[in-house]
Amino acid sequence: MKHKKTTTINKNIKESLTTSRDRENNINTENILTNVNSITNSNSNNNSNNNSTNSYIQFSCNAIYKYMKLGFIYIIKVAKIIINISGIYLLWIILHYFASHLYIKFCVPNNFIGFLISPFMTSTPHCQGLRWIVYNAANIINNMWTMIGIWICSTILVIKEKTHN
Known part of the structure; x- marks a missing residue:
């Protein structure tokens, strides 16, 4: 399950990097993916804190998404x-x-x-x-x-x- 999640993250990062301006600047996407894998693996080694960290990250992402959505609605009205x-x-x-x-x-x-x-x-x-x-x-x-x-x-x-x- 964790391997599938990591490959999905890697795929999304690789797609965003290959479609952005970074491709023109010859940034090596494999190095970036290696860094993301090492961060993901270091986070997965801490299983006791992993569940609380994931729930906190999910809560934070939901809150950020909510406020960004409200901000964009306000910006569109203005x-x-x-x-x-x-x-x-x-x-x-x-x-x-x-x-x-x-x-x-x-x-x-x-x-x-x-x-x-x-x-x-x-x-x-x-x-x-x-x-x-x-x-x-x-x-x-x-x-x-x-x-x-x-x-x-x-x-x-x-x-x-x-x-x-």
Whole structure:
């Protein structure tokens, strides 16, 4: 039974080493497997402590797995929130960028005729819509920078009061 467990461990280690970047660095997997075997054999010589050690290791591994799972769930939730917020931020930046360039191209051409027709073009619906996008996108981008600055100041620059004993 113990031999089967050791060969399974060796097989898993060998597979992980041969599929990782260590293979490119020419690390000798046989030396690593020999070290693992010697550690496993030295642990198996202590039969009286072996059962308690194995149960402690199993308990520790289960606890680590539980906390890692909870941590990953939390990280995924936070990542979704960040992606949603940054997606909205990027949308407003893209809208501002393209609306600014389209306003210059369609509403204020860069020539003498554009200078003459610009008073008439500013009242057209597409120019008013582009101007609205540019104005509101700029305000929203400014507000987002303000919110980011406030959040950074409130989380990083926290002043703790001294407590007197």
